Amino acid sequence: NYLTDVSSCPRTYLDVIIEMTGKEEDILIQLLLNHLTSSNCVIDDNTRYILERLTFKSCQASHKYLYRQLIETLEMIENPSKEDFKLIVTVLKHSNDALF
DSSP states (O other), X not given: XXXXXGGGSOXXXXXXXXXXXXXOHHHHXXXXXXXXXHTTSOOOHHHHHHXXXXXXXXXXXXXXXXXXXXXXXXXXXXXXXXXXXXXXXXXXXXXXXXXX
């Protein structure tokens, strides 16, 4: 139930969700993709919180498409704030290190 609305989820619950998913970051990626799509690609505080905690270490071949889809979604954000832009660049760097 907490995974349906990322923006209103308390941080303590996000921490538990992140801990529970562990190495299965694909669950978080899918959560972020659903949320970004439904929010017209708005990076709210909780989206930022999750993005900042992605490690891309579990980037298995079977889930690479999700990581690429996340990157493509982030790239489509028009006129990101300076803070959002920095976050997107950081995520791109981490993903490049893991994917290539």
